[in-house]
Amino acid sequence: MIINFNSINFINSILNINELSHDYGNEFAVIGYTNVGKSTIINLLFNKKISRTSKIPGCTYRINIFKNNQEIRFLDFPGYGYNKFRKKIIFNSFDFFQKYVLIRNSLKGIIFIIDIRFLLKKIDLILLKLLINKKKSILIILNKSDKLSNVLIKKKIYTIKKILINLKLQYKFHIKIKILTFSSLKKNNLQNIKKNINFLINN
Ligand SMILES: Nc1nc2c(ncn2[C@@H]2O[C@H](COP(=O)(O)OP(=O)(O)OP(=O)(O)O)[C@@H](O)[C@H]2O)c(=O)[nH]1
Numbered sequence: 001m002i003i004n005f006n007s008i009n010f011i012n013s014i015l016n017i018n019e020l021s022h023d024y025g026n027e028f029a030v031i032g033y034t035n036v037g038k039s040t041i042i043n044l045l046f047n048k049k050i051s052r053t054s055k056i057p058g059c060t061y062r063i064n065i066f067k068n069n070q071e072i073r074f075l076d077f078p079g080y081g082y083n084k085f086r087k088k089i090i091f092n093s094f095d096f097f098q099k100y101v102l103i104r105n106s107l108k109g110i111i112f113i114i115d116i117r118f119l120l121k122k123i124d125l126i127l128l129k130l131l132i133n134k135k136k137s138i139l140i141i142l143n144k145s146d147k148l149s150n151v152l153i154k155k156k157i158y159t160i161k162k163i164l165i166n167l168k169l170q171y172k173f174h175i176k177i178k179i180l181t182f183s184s185l186k187k188n189n190l191q192n193i194k195k196n197i198n199f200l201i202n203n
């Protein structure tokens with residue numbers, strides 16, 4: 001199957017795990033810390049402004065669900081870190097995601113967005129370990145690479161690969177985790193990201 005990235009529509013936004021649609025077909029989750037660029041990447045992938053983005057952390061505060069004409073669903077998760085609107089929101093993205101990963105059979109892959117400058121925060125590592133334990137396929141996107149020099153980008157890639165190798169030794173897992181760098185400003189590697197999402201659905 002080749003994913004059609006040229007047809008996407010907003011379906012609904014949810015706050016509760018019971019509001020998820022039936023667990024059939026193919027689903028992808030776009031997750032990561034607040035403000036790393038999840039919604040921006042979704043908009044670029046589908047070449048359409050379907051998800052709200054903002055400089056203010058916590059812009060996405062519900063799980064927004066999109067679907068293409070092949071019935072493939074993409075879930076844009078709220079970031080699980082610092083949230084400017086936290087006091088107003090009783091929703092905990094991190095807890096939701098943990099539950100979601102455990103129950104969701106149609107979840108074909110995780111698109112894990114990371115700010116390349118900060119790499120993995122403690123909370124990212126906890127989620128990564130959970131995903132590895134559940135044998136979920138992961139595509140890691142090191143976003144905002146425009147903020148670093150090429151030398152630093154290489155260093156960051158080296159560091160995250162080392163972290164993953166250590167996790168591999170610790171948890172003895174065999175799933176492949178692909179790592180790509182990206183910049184929503186430069187839009188490099190967009191085709192490569194699409195290729196790798198296709199890889200997730202077909203494996
Ligand atoms: N310099 C730079 N800025 C980026 C990049 N990607 C996203 N941004 C900016 O980062 C901010 C946050 O982007 P969003 O897409 O809203 O981030 P998000 O992860 O969806 O944020 P939450 O939904 O609040 O968790 C916006 O101001 C974007 O324009 C990038 O690659 N480079």
Ligand SMILES: [Mg+2]
Pocket residue numbers: 038039040052053059060076077078079
């Ligand atoms: Mg967002």
